[in-house]
Amino acid sequence: MFELIRANRRRSAALLLVMLLLMLGVGYAIGFAVLPGVGSADMALNGSALRFTFAPGGLLGMGVALLVWAVQALAAYGGGDRMLMAASGARKIQKADHPQLFNVVEEMSIAAGLPKPPDVYIIEDMGLNAFAAGRSPEHASVAVTAGLLGKLNRDQLQGVIAHEISHIVHRDVLFMTMMGVMAGTIIMLTDLFFRVTWHSARMSSTRRYSSSRNKGGGYQLVLLAVALVLMILAPLLAQLIYFACSRRREYLADAGGAVFTRYPEGLASALEIISGKAALENTNRVIAPMYIINPLESGKRMFASLSSTHPPVEKRIAILRGMAGGVSYKKYAESWGRMEGARAARMPAAALAESERPQVAPAGAGLGPVETFPGAVAPAVQPVPAVETPEVRVARARQAGDLLRKLNQFRFIDCACGLRFKIPPEYPHARVKCPRCGAVHQVMDVKTG
Numbered sequence: 122m123f124e125l126i127r128a129n130r131r132r133s134a135a136l137l138l139v140m141l142l143l144m145l146g147v148g149y150a151i152g153f154a155v156l157p158g159v160g161s162a163d164m165a166l167n168g169s170a171l172r173f174t175f176a177p178g179g180l181l182g183m184g185v186a187l188l189v190w191a192v193q194a195l196a197a198y199g200g201g202d203r204m205l206m207a208a209s210g211a212r213k214i215q216k217a218d219h220p221q222l223f224n225v226v227e228e229m230s231i232a233a234g235l236p237k238p239p240d241v242y243i244i245e246d247m248g249l250n251a252f253a254a255g256r257s258p259e260h261a262s263v264a265v266t267a268g269l270l271g272k273l274n275r276d277q278l279q280g281v282i283a284h285e286i287s288h289i290v291h292r293d294v295l296f297m298t299m300m301g302v303m304a305g306t307i308i309m310l311t312d313l314f315f316r317v318t319w320h321s322a323r324m325s326s327t328r329r330y331s332s333s334r335n336k337g338g339g340y341q342l343v344l345l346a347v348a349l350v351l352m353i354l355a356p357l358l359a360q361l362i363y364f365a366c367s368r369r370r371e372y373l374a375d376a377g378g379a380v381f382t383r384y385p386e387g388l389a390s391a392l393e394i395i396s397g398k399a400a401l402e403n404t405n406r407v408i409a410p411m412y413i414i415n416p417l418e419s420g421k422r423m424f425a426s427l428s429s430t431h432p433p434v435e436k437r438i439a440i441l442r443g444m445a446g447g448v449s450y451k452k453y454a455e456s457w458g459r460m461e462g463a464r465a466a467r468m469p470a471a472a473l474a475e476s477e478r479p480q481v482a483p484a485g486a487g488l489g490p491v492e493t494f495p496g497a498v499a500p501a502v503q504p505v506p507a508v509e510t511p512e513v514r515v516a517r518a519r520q521a522g523d524l525l526r527k528l529n530q531f532r533f534i535d536c537a538c539g540l541r542f543k544i545p546p547e548y549p550h551a552r553v554k555c556p557r558c559g560a561v562h563q564v565m566d567v568k569t570g
Contacts (some may be wrong), residue, residue: 137296140303140362144190145183146356147307151314152182190306197302198277198295202262204238204253204297205411209252210403211242212528219243219524222270222278226263229283233290245525246402247271249395253285253294253410256479261289261466264355266401271521273391274509280378280388281395286412287377293370295413300366301407304359311356335410367430375437376453383448389441396434534562 156178197204206213216223223241230238239253239261247268254263263285265278273281288294379385392414399414409417410430418429443456523533526543534542538558554561 122536130310136366136432137303138363140300140359142309143355143362144186144303144307144310147310147314148182148184149176149179150182150355151310152176152185153179154314156181170430186306186310189310190303193302193306194299197298198256202256202260202294205252205254205408206242206264208264208405209244209264209401209408210246211244213240213242214528218527219270221275222265225275225279225282226286229279229309229381232283233286233377235286239286239289241265243267243270243524243528244401244403248401248416249273249398250401250412250414250416251281251285252408252413253288254298254411255289256295256298257292258289261294263289265419267525268398269395269523270524271518272394274513274517276382276384276387277391277394279382280384280391281350281413283381284378284388285372287374287381288370288498290377291370291373293374297363297367297370297411300363301410304363305407307359308356308493314451361554363410364430365538368432369435371458375441378455379441379444379448379453380450385444385448389438392438392441393436422469424545453509532564534564536562 242264251265401416444452530546532544
C-alpha cells in the first residue's frame, strides 16, 4: 500500500511539473502578446561576450501566472474540502442523523488504516453519486447524495465509501485539487488572453513593424507566432492531462475499494445501479470529475476517450467481477490487464506482492485492524438476506427522505396509534390532529428529528 502511495506521488510530481511548465508557458505567451518588446543583455564568460535576447513582457506574464496559481492553490489547500462541499450543496451531518452511514465510514476507515474517519456530508439530491475531498487523511470529507442512501443496500454503500476512502489514502484528493486549480488557471489565463489580444495587437502594431527592421524583429515575430499557437493548444493539453490522471486514479480507487471491503461485487453492483442515474442538479466542471461517476457524463455511453474524466463504467464493473479467487491489488491488476493489456495495468511490485485476502460474504466485508476510533462501532459479522424485500427497500428510501426533512427543520411527531407526522417548518398552527385516532398533538414545542 505504501509503495503504491509513493508511486502515485512520483507520478503526480512528474505530471504536476508538466502542468506547471505549460502554465508558465501560457503566462509567458500572454505577457509577450500584451508587451511584445524584446530586450537584450550582455554577459562576459571566459573572456567572451555573450548577448542574451529576452522578452520582459513574457517574464512578467510568467510571474503573474505563478502568482495567480499560488493564491488559488493556497486557498484550495487551506479550505478546499469546505469550498467543494459548499459548491456541491453538501451539508455536514452527525452520527445520530444516519448511524448506518457513519458505521460504514468508520469500518472502511479502519480497514484503510486512516488516522481518523473523514467528516460525513449529505448532498440534497436524489441522483446517485458520491465524492471525497480534503488535503490529507487527517483533513478529509466524504459526501454522498440522499438518493444514494435511499437506493443502495449496505454492501453497495460500503463499496462506494471504500472507493472514496481509497482516493483519500492514495492522496488523490489533494493531487486532483492541485491539478484542477492549475488547469483552471491555464483556462482562465487563456480566456483573458483572447479578450485582450486584439486590443494588444492594435496598440502594438506600430511598434512591431518598426522593430522588425532591428536585429530582434524576426525573433519577436517568431515568438509571437509561438505564443498564439500555445494559447490555442494549452487549454486542450491541460484538460487532457487532467482527464488522463483522473481516469487512472479511478481504476486504482476501485482496486482499493475492493481490497478494503474484500467484496468486489459490492462496488461492482453499486456502479451498475449508479450508472445512468448519477446526474445531479447542482454540479459544475470543476467538481464533476471528483464524483465516483461523472454526473455530467451520466447516461452517455462513454468509451475510453481522451476527453472523458472516468473510464467506461462497464469496463470498471467487468474488472471488479473478473477478480476471481481472491482480493488483492495483484488480482485487480490481472483483471485490468485482461481488459486493457498488461502495460495499462502496471502497479508497483510491492503492491502486487501484498498477500491476497479471501473474498467474503456480504456484511462480513471491511474487517480491518484491531485498533478503532473513540466511539467507533466494530464491524459485525451478521447474515444479510441475499434478496432484499420490497419492505426493506421502502424503509431505506423513507429513512433517506426523513434525513433530508430533518436537515430542513421538519418536525417529527410519533402518534400512539403508529402514525408519524412530518411537519414542515412553515406549518402555521400550534396543534395537529391525527386523522387515524383523533389525538391532538402540540407542534410548536416539538424538536426536529
